[in-house]
């Protein structure tokens with residue numbers, strides 16, 4: 001009997017296929033479908049640091065004449081956003097028996113970090129921090145930005161006992177070094193990578209518009225390189241693949257490269273819970289065919305340290321001869 005259970009940040013998951021944070025994981029009927037299809041864990045829709053701070057600041061700006069009421073609104077609104085989110089986490093937790101990971105989308109180690117304790121109290125099994133701020137200050141050093149990320153992770157990890165994962169962008173100068181830093185500051189998992197809205201340009205109307213919110217399967221190749229390299233160079237931290245995981249084949253590639261889990265989002269929007277069931281079936285079939293009795297037996301089998309020619313992960317430039325062949 002094939003066992004596709006995995007360990008992710010100390011949590012026991014019945015399968016490596018997770019539902020990524022999105023609007024779908026804020027819907028109780030959907031998370032129940034995902035569980036039935038064999039999902040290993042649910043990452044709940046994020047609460048945004050920005051959302052709390054901006055709403056509160058907007059209301060404050062509307063009430064200059066009554067500073068006391070502004071203070072009251074600030075407090076009321078913040079508490080309300082928080083309470084609504086905690087109710088969501090508790091409701092998802094009641095609905096499913098797989099681990100539930102709450103998510104906060106943040107960019108600073110501000111006051112909001114106290115909120116992590118309340119999430120833990122609401123019953124979340126883990127917390128995913130989606131940290132990102134678009135760098136627009138040309139005088140700010142990248143080291144300073146990375147330090148801010150590490151501060152958030154440290155501040156949050158110190159307050160809670162549940163494991164903390166960090167969902168990151170792929171755009172760090174030294175990605176393995178940065179992941180190693182996240183580990184040293186308390187992260188138990190890293191989600192590689194977040195996918196952002198991109199601006200696109202409509203040349204007919206000569207205007208900028210938001211590009212497709214959904215990924216294509218080819219996008220998973222970018223994280224495949226880093227999954228292979230980071231899993232080899234930074235042992236002792238669990239990696240979860242996100243972006244472009246549309247099916248079981250892509251999930252298996254990420255696991256062979258070193259991922260402990262994979263996260264699906266676009267596939268769930270496009271094909272619903274069936275994409276989870278199909279990926280789980282594909283993983284089972286692969287293991288049966290290849291004679292693996294646990295995921296751990298093949299996880300990282302093809303990572304940077306385990307393949308004969310690690311240069312395959314290092315090749316980045318198109319050399320002249322290779323370019324001519326293309």
Ligand SMILES: Cc1cc2nc3c(=O)[nH]c(=O)nc-3n(C[C@H](O)[C@H](O)[C@H](O)COP(=O)(O)O)c2cc1C
Pocket residue numbers: 020021022023045046047103105130167193194195213214215216242243244245263264265266267
């Ligand atoms: C409609 C939509 C909503 C999303 N909401 C969140 C969110 O609240 N928090 C978060 O961390 N990621 C969010 N994401 C990003 C996904 O979790 C995921 O990382 C990204 O879509 C890449 O995975 P995919 O290729 O499977 O879509 C959202 C993505 C989409 C398309």
